[in-house]
Amino acid sequence: MPHINRKPFVGGNWKMNTNATDGLALVEAVADGIGNDSVDVAVYPPFVYLRDIASKAQGSNLVVGAQDCWYEAKGAFTGEVSTEMLTDCRVGSVLTGHSERRHVIGESDELVNLKTKAGIAAGLVTVLCVGETLDQREAGQTDAVNETQIRSGLADVGEGSLGLVVIAYEPVWAIGTGKTATPEDAQNAHATIRALIALMYSQQAANAIRIIYGGSMKPGNANELMAMPDIDGGLIGGAALTPGDFLAIIQAGAAQTA
Ligand code: 13P
Numbered sequence: 001m002p003h004i005n006r007k008p009f010v011g012g013n014w015k016m017n018t019n020a021t022d023g024l025a026l027v028e029a030v031a032d033g034i035g036n037d038s039v040d041v042a043v044y045p046p047f048v049y050l051r052d053i054a055s056k057a058q059g060s061n062l063v064v065g066a067q068d069c070w071y072e073a074k075g076a077f078t079g080e081v082s083t084e085m086l087t088d089c090r091v092g093s094v095l096t097g098h099s100e101r102r103h104v105i106g107e108s109d110e111l112v113n114l115k116t117k118a119g120i121a122a123g124l125v126t127v128l129c130v131g132e133t134l135d136q137r138e139a140g141q142t143d144a145v146n147e148t149q150i151r152s153g154l155a156d157v158g159e160g161s162l163g164l165v166v167i168a169y170e171p172v173w174a175i176g177t178g179k180t181a182t183p184e185d186a187q188n189a190h191a192t193i194r195a196l197i198a199l200m201y202s203q204q205a206a207n208a209i210r211i212i213y214g215g216s217m218k219p220g221n222a223n224e225l226m227a228m229p230d231i232d233g234g235l236i237g238g239a240a241l242t243p244g245d246f247l248a249i250i251q252a253g254a255a256q257t258a
Pocket residue numbers: 013098170174175176177178214215216217235236237238239
């Protein structure tokens with residue numbers, strides 16, 4: 001049986017999109033549409049809308065998450081947002097190491113590790129994002145890049161904390177480009193990541209951890225991607241901004257559990 005009873009996880013990363021009005025309408029449509037809780041669903045709006053959106057989602061099965069966090073509790077960190085501030089706003093999840101933060105903003109593996117540990121310490125479902133660039137892929141470095149980013153991202157994270165961790169494999173060349181990894185290529189990367197978790201922790205930890213795919217996932221390809229035995233859901237960018245598309249992807253996740 002595929003997926004060894006792992007509950008699918010589908011996240012919608014809104015990136016720097018929406019406004020106050022559109023964001024509330026989007027979260028309302030998603031919260032109303034997700035139905036039963038056979039899939040864990042989260043949305044990641046921009047920081048400034050989190051509090052209102054989390055209030056709107058209260059009472060639904062939808063988790064509201066942040067796209068980033070800082071790792072110190074408070075202090076002189078101009079422009080940053082702590083995990084305490086997030087939980088204070090009823091935020092339940094956080095992304096760390098998204099490729100846009102690594103490659104556009106310039107975050108290091110060490111910083112991603114500090115943020116990942118802060119997310120876990122705050123009890124947030126912490127989605128550690130990893131993935132190779134096109135150059136790295138063409139140089140045959142996909143597995144090596146994922147290994148480096150996972151080993152450093154999870155440095156000093158104990159097995160007992162892994163229940164709060166989701167790994168998102170997002171090949172950088174597939175993000176926002178309309179190019180999707182083939183289900184077979186994505187499956188290979190996911191299986192290699194799972195084997196790495198077995199090596200770093202245990203087979204039990206590897207069997208339990210959710211590894212989700214991101215990069216131009218759409219209603220038209222979500223089924224075949226999520227049908228792969230080691231693909232436990234998706235992290236969705238563009239298609240998460242349209243309720244119908246996002247809900248269809250959630251449905252594709254739910255179909256894996258039927
Ligand atoms: P797209 O779905 O727009 O390719 O974005 C993927 C992503 O980066 C999600 O975090």
